[in-house]
Amino acid sequence: MEGLTALAPAKGRPREFDIDVALAAALRVFWQRGYEGASLSDLTSEMGITRPSLYAAFGNKEMLFRKAFDLYEREKMAYMKTALDAPTARGVAERLLRSAVDIHCGTDDPRGCLGVISSLACGQEAESIRAEVIARRVSAEAALIARFERALAEGDFPTGVEPGALAHYLIAILQGMAVQAGVGASRVQLEQLVETSLIVWPGR
Amino acid sequence: MEGLTALAPAKGRPREFDIDVALAAALRVFWQRGYEGASLSDLTSEMGITRPSLYAAFGNKEMLFRKAFDLYEREKMAYMKTALDAPTARGVAERLLRSAVDIHCGTDDPRGCLGVISSLACGQEAESIRAEVIARRVSAEAALIARFERALAEGDFPTGVEPGALAHYLIAILQGMAVQAGVGASRVQLEQLVETSLIVWPGR
DNA sequence: GACCTTCCATACCGATCGGTATATAGTAGA
DNA sequence: TCTACTATATACCGATCGGTATGGAAGGTC
Numbered sequence: 001m002e003g004l005t006a007l008a009p010a011k012g013r014p015r016e017f018d019i020d021v022a023l024a025a026a027l028r029v030f031w032q033r034g035y036e037g038a039s040l041s042d043l044t045s046e047m048g049i050t051r052p053s054l055y056a057a058f059g060n061k062e063m064l065f066r067k068a069f070d071l072y073e074r075e076k077m078a079y080m081k082t083a084l085d086a087p088t089a090r091g092v093a094e095r096l097l098r099s100a101v102d103i104h105c106g107t108d109d110p111r112g113c114l115g116v117i118s119s120l121a122c123g124q125e126a127e128s129i130r131a132e133v134i135a136r137r138v139s140a141e142a143a144l145i146a147r148f149e150r151a152l153a154e155g156d157f158p159t160g161v162e163p164g165a166l167a168h169y170l171i172a173i174l175q176g177m178a179v180q181a182g183v184g185a186s187r188v189q190l191e192q193l194v195e196t197s198l199i200v201w202p203g204r
Numbered sequence: 205m206e207g208l209t210a211l212a213p214a215k216g217r218p219r220e221f222d223i224d225v226a227l228a229a230a231l232r233v234f235w236q237r238g239y240e241g242a243s244l245s246d247l248t249s250e251m252g253i254t255r256p257s258l259y260a261a262f263g264n265k266e267m268l269f270r271k272a273f274d275l276y277e278r279e280k281m282a283y284m285k286t287a288l289d290a291p292t293a294r295g296v297a298e299r300l301l302r303s304a305v306d307i308h309c310g311t312d313d314p315r316g317c318l319g320v321i322s323s324l325a326c327g328q329e330a331e332s333i334r335a336e337v338i339a340r341r342v343s344a345e346a347a348l349i350a351r352f353e354r355a356l357a358e359g360d361f362p363t364g365v366e367p368g369a370l371a372h373y374l375i376a377i378l379q380g381m382a383v384q385a386g387v388g389a390s391r392v393q394l395e396q397l398v399e400t401s402l403i404v405w406p407g408r
Numbered sequence: 409g410a411c412c413t414t415c416c417a418t419a420c421c422g423a424t425c426g427g428t429a430t431a432t433a434g435t436a437g438a
Numbered sequence: 439t440c441t442a443c444t445a446t447a448t449a450c451c452g453a454t455c456g457g458t459a460t461g462g463a464a465g466g467t468c
Contacts, residue, residue, distance in 0.1 A: 012414025013465045036240065037327035040456060050417060052458075061456065112324065119387050120321050122241035125456090134387045161403060168384075168393065169400040175383040176376030183323050183338050189372065196373040199364060200404050216444025217434045244426060254447065256428075261445095265426065329426090 019057055022047040026058075027068040032110035035065055035129050036122045065118075065129060072114050073136070076103055080140060089151035089158075092144075093170055093201060097194040100174050104181035104190060112182030116175055141171060158203030166202075173197050223261055226251040230262075231272040236314035239269055239333050240326045269322075269333060276318050277340070280307055284344060293355035293362075296348075297374055297405060301398040304378050308385035308394060316386030320379055345375060362407030370406075377401050 025047040029038045040061065044051055058064040079099035086092045104111055118126075119133045148163035157163065177193055229251040233242045244265060248255050262268040283303035290296045308315055322330075323337045352367035361367065381397055 011466065012412075013416085013463080015415060016464095033328070034324070034326050039327070039454080041454085050415095051456090052418095053416065055457070056415075116383055117324050120238070120316065120324055120383065122238045122326055123243070124237070124241075130387075137387075161400060165396050165400045168397055169377075169404065172377055172380030172384060172397055173373075174380070176378070176380035179320055179324065179379040179383065180372075180376060183334075183341075192369050193372055193376055196365060196369045200373070200406050202404055214444095215436065215442080217436095217446080219445060220434095243424080245424085254445095255426090256448095257446065259427070 015053070015057070017047075017049050017053070022049055022054075022057070023064075023067055023071055026064055027071050027114075028108075028110060030065055030068050031072070031112070031114045031117070034117045034122065035126045062129065066132070069114065069118075069133070069136075076109075076114075077140075079103070080143075084143060084147045088156050089148055089166075090198075090201060090203065092147055092151075094194075094198055096144075096170065096174065097177075097197055100177055101187065101190045101194055104178065105187040111184065113175075113178035116178040117182065141167065144171070161202060219257070219261070221251075221253050221257070226253055226258075226261070227268075227271055227275055230268055231275050231318075232312075232314060234269055234272050235276070235316070235318045235321070238321045238326060239330045266333065270336070273318065273322075273337070273340075280313075280318075281344075283307070284347075288347060288351045292360050293352055293370075294402075294405060294407065296351055296355075298398075298402055300348075300374065300378065301381075301401055304381055305391065305394045305398060308382065309391040315388070317379075317382035320382040321386065345371065348375070365406060 026038075026043055029043050029046050032038075033042065040051060040054070043061075043064070044054055047054065049057075054064065058067060079102075080096070083092055083095035083099060086095050103109075104113070115133055115137055119130055119137065145164050145167045148157065148167050151157045152163050158166075173193070177190055180193070181190060230247055233247050233250050236242075237246065244255060244258070247265075247268070248258055251258065253261075258268065262271060283306075284300070287296055287299035287303060290299050307313075308317070319337055319341055323334055323341065349368050349371045352361065352371050355361045356367050362370075377397070381394055384397070385394060
């Protein structure tokens with residue numbers, strides 16, 4: 001619906017702000033403060049629009065978050081998909097770890113992972129948000145597990161570990177890295193974490 | 205100061221609630237909802253006391269959180285210290301991982317880790333809380349690093365990894381486990397994570 | 409120009425936030 | 439019994455929360 005705005009005949013007064021720029025600004029606010037920590041005043045001032053404009057363009061705070069999270073997955077989590085194309089299971093892990101460092105240490109973006117921040121408990125107002133973020137992560141995890149199962153079938157997998165177990169282990173490291181980034185770890189520290197994880201990674 | 209209450213002559217009207225029981229209840233609320241997610245109404249109703257009683261006994265919300273966090277470290281994080289007494293570096297890691305599972309899967313307690321929940325971003329009201337929780341964790345991390353450095357000096361440490369790097373790697377796994385517990389992972393899943401981490405752990 | 413639609417700005421809504429003033433109830437010592 | 443002191447209960451405070459009603463202002467079509 002919103003994506004068609006540019007093509008629409010535009011009957012009334014055109015909006016004075018770029019909806020994509022505003023959404024990107026909203027994403028930064030959510031990313032930095034979490035869903036409940038981001039107040040409408042924070043959002044509007046950072047997006048450079050007024051409250052009614054926000055509601056006209058995005059519905060309400062929850063819809064705005066969902067669209068911001070879509071953008072986040074589309075732009076920041078895209079590396080997840082491409083990482084799965086690596087030729088080996090170890091390569092997949094390495095790409096995931098290194099890309100995660102880049103995400104967490106982006107120059108303009110907040111530290112940490114929006115998914116992790118949003119899925120941990122705050123008030124009960126955000127319970128539905130929490131549920132959806134968790135559900136989305138489950139589907140992402142499933143893709144990684146499937147990739148590791150394929151590796152096992154192709155003979156490209158360490159012995160003594162199940163694909164699902166190693167996938168969840170890798171995800172735990174990624175989530176731990178997100179926590180450390182969120183509390184202020186430097187890029188060097190995160191890179192050291194990646195190196196250690198790769199040294200320890202089973203099989204060759 | 206509060207610890208002396210029982211010995212004090214008790215001049216005025218005695219309080220009608222057990223301050224330790226109330227603090228334990230407050231801890232559960234913070235643990236479940238985070239600092240900002242725990243409203244005074246949540247706290248008082250769960251503690252079974254009124255608002256003025258809370259302020260008279262604990263100061264304010266922030267002081268209450270600090271005392272609850274003290275209790276948390278004293279009762280729930282005590283395993284950290286005892287884990288460091290394990291004879292080998294690997295034993296330290298194993299104890300830490302297994303104890304963490306117990307913490308996250310306690311029957312009566314909320315899931316996840318109060319430290320992780322409280323150190324991730326929410327509104328700016330909690331910024332000082334965040335800072336203190338992070339600072340406390342740094343000191344805990346330092347103890348683990350020192351233990352691994354001792355292991356290195358004793359010849360009980362895998363080659364090819366630095367003590368500090370392996371410590372931070374282990375902490376990342378523990379934090380990742382806390383995240384997974386917080387979003388609803390089962391005990392079996394967490395135990396699988398422990399097993400995988402131990403399989404992968406370097407050296408023997 | 410008239411007209412219609414949409415956007416922007418201000419000011420406001422009820423609810424809830426953390427925190428407190430006030431008055432009453434209860435206990436110890438005089 | 440009176441006084442000193444403290445806990446409890448109720449009701450309230452200003453500030454902020456997410457969300458909206460209202461009144462113009464700015465474009466498009468005719």
